[in-house]
Amino acid sequence: MQQSRFGFSEVSKRTPESPISYFMQQAVENQDIISLAAGLVDTGSLPVQEISSALNDILGDPTKAREALQYGTTQGHLPLREKIAKHLASLDKSSTTFSPKDIVVTTGSQQLLYILSEVLIDEGDIVITEAPSYFVYQAVLAGRGAEVVSIPMDEEGMQIHALEERLKQIEAAGNLPRIKIIYTVDYYQNPSGRTLSLARRKELMALMNRWSNRLRAVIVEDAAYRELRFDGPDIPSLKSMDPENKFVVYAGTFSKPCSPGLKSGYALMPTELVRPILIIKANHDFGSSNLTQHTVDRLLENGDYQKHVLELQEVYGKKSRVMLEALESNFAAYPEVTWTKPTGGMFVWLKLPEHISTGLQSEFLKAAMSEGVLYVPGIFAYRGAGPLPDSEMRITYGDASVDRIREGIHRLKKAYLRVKDTKPAPARTASSPKPALV
Amino acid sequence: MQQSRFGFSEVSKRTPESPISYFMQQAVENQDIISLAAGLVDTGSLPVQEISSALNDILGDPTKAREALQYGTTQGHLPLREKIAKHLASLDKSSTTFSPKDIVVTTGSQQLLYILSEVLIDEGDIVITEAPSYFVYQAVLAGRGAEVVSIPMDEEGMQIHALEERLKQIEAAGNLPRIKIIYTVDYYQNPSGRTLSLARRKELMALMNRWSNRLRAVIVEDAAYRELRFDGPDIPSLKSMDPENKFVVYAGTFSKPCSPGLKSGYALMPTELVRPILIIKANHDFGSSNLTQHTVDRLLENGDYQKHVLELQEVYGKKSRVMLEALESNFAAYPEVTWTKPTGGMFVWLKLPEHISTGLQSEFLKAAMSEGVLYVPGIFAYRGAGPLPDSEMRITYGDASVDRIREGIHRLKKAYLRVKDTKPAPARTASSPKPALV
């Protein structure tokens, strides 16, 4: 934080700048650079016609139009919340539908993550996340002054036995009441592309039941990419395994499966969280854009949303295959480089040999930039004690064209060849400061 | 806060529920009640055609459509920020235009008030507000744990000599660095309808200059109702008297002069606040709805916005005259009842004799509800030490039809007649708890 006339708050001082802004800027300033970093959705498949006709329906009807252009409620448009409840039941092929009273509509699911964290976390409280984890949420946690305990993942997602070991340690230290949230991006995770398997889901819910008389934490199931499934099994949500609505906040969004420009998200949560969330949301904005809520409502009503999701599954499935094929052909000769194989969403997690840093000051990033390709350094997805993995990266096929995906991976290989024989850097530890962001 | 499995944060515990939700609910549940409480805008004059054609322009052009439906930047759509800079210069008839780099677009101006408060205020910090003041902002300040120092108003708005006296006291107590914000709703204030006079504006800016070497506070000029002027002089903003962009955050909104359903607001601020604000906003939502930003951009570009504001000035001017005439004819015989005469915006502030409480538990509110009329109790607009005025209320002609405005005021008179001869209640002091909200 710069020297200033103004006195900044602790929240402000604690909150790190998001790396994404930096990478977005780079990509905007230099169109020759292929960005495999930015978390944009596929621009070409945005549902322009569908949204246009939904808006014409709304604005063509004077009563609906005026309702949509007036203030709405803080909790969100009731018909939309009713449709969301049904939509979630249909995703889970479940016959029990949760109540629209337990749903809150937000300005993207990001706002829900923020407000829920405000409602639950005091400085020093503990939040359990996957390692790696969604870095914007890591920044939120830093702002709240939370202590992050991260649980390793494997191909089946968060390791539930490791989670239970940590719970026992935290309990032994007398800190169990400080655990407020267990956060999982359980479908095609940002950043790793991994999915929590059905077996692990059952283990996690069994654990919650076992610990329920002493653990106060809520599970946040961030399902942002869930509907973008193009391969693999159709796995039910953790929420569907919480029939009494006790343990899980399900955070969903229309940004990924429909349009980020609407910036509409929602959450289904235990009843007793609704009022505290609404009290804080009333102070943030007393309700997200009513017009974009009505738009989503219309798309769910006329079925265009559901149709569009099917198209997107094709689009991302194809782009993911292009990226995976490019990775295979470029890195076949370098088995020390490994990556995940997502079955949905838009992210691949790539690991270089441990001695090659991918961080902001690294030789590898310099090489990549001069080859003309960008990624997000893996370090931003880690927090907590111990040396942080520093030779990983997130790459995305979200917005790049298939040609640019192929060329981008080729450039990444060239960058790798430039640095692969450099000397190992000194090991990074948690106490070494994160690289400055500007 | 109810007993709960979950552990809520200090922020959550400190934040009061907004009274508005309660009153909205009442009005929705009983259509016979005339609500002079809800802060809705005039529904009949919402710019349906204009917004519809703006959206058709955007969505009819594939390039623009895709840009608007994709994620934007955290700071907001640059062409919109450029137009806002010009728009502000034209409102102030000023030849110097501030930079779009110092403008941030938010989800309504409410979000700006919230984030700025997060960025500047730690628990125990001081915020200076008018008395009475906008109650949603009072709730934000309660959530932050701020100490509120309130400065009395008269017909010219905040009393600047009283402000300076308080600054001296606070300085003498060694607390000057704790003052973070001086908050003024300086045009047709919510709730009182009053405007800060030109003379007072000059006094305030002179004070800021005099104290600038030791006072770190920023002025927040909340100009939400500014453009809805139907009478009285066209007064320049405090911002226009801050040519070096040092002292004033100007918070504006498109909710009141255009459409709340777009939920689009903005602020022009000293440069060094921009980055800290964006870092927090990145965690809230990394950018407000891009589609609604593009919509406002188009309305400013094609001139429909400017034309619409002129129409709204007529609409609210007419409705305010209806309300003021109704007040005069109904309360002519009761000179102990007084009210403000706004020259813009949508609020009138009504005072009953001091012994008549207007609070949530009051006989007067009961009488009003059984007569079928609602207002917002004045107590919510006050905070700070000393006995809080409890016999005032905010009434609005914002959304009610002229017939309902007339009938609503008539019912208010009937409610007054029911209670006017009741016994004085014991004096309320700051230490007596605020009435519970549910």
Ligand SMILES: Cc1ncc(COP(=O)(O)O)c(C=O)c1O
């Ligand atoms: C895992 C995850 N959660 C939540 C979000 C928030 O998206 P939005 O606020 O647009 O719904 C994102 C966006 O990138 C994400 O990757």
Ligand SMILES: Cc1ncc(COP(=O)(O)O)c(C=O)c1O
């Ligand atoms: C004084 C004042 N400021 C700010 C706002 C915020 O409005 P919005 O967030 O819709 O721009 C309001 C809304 O009622 C208001 O009265």
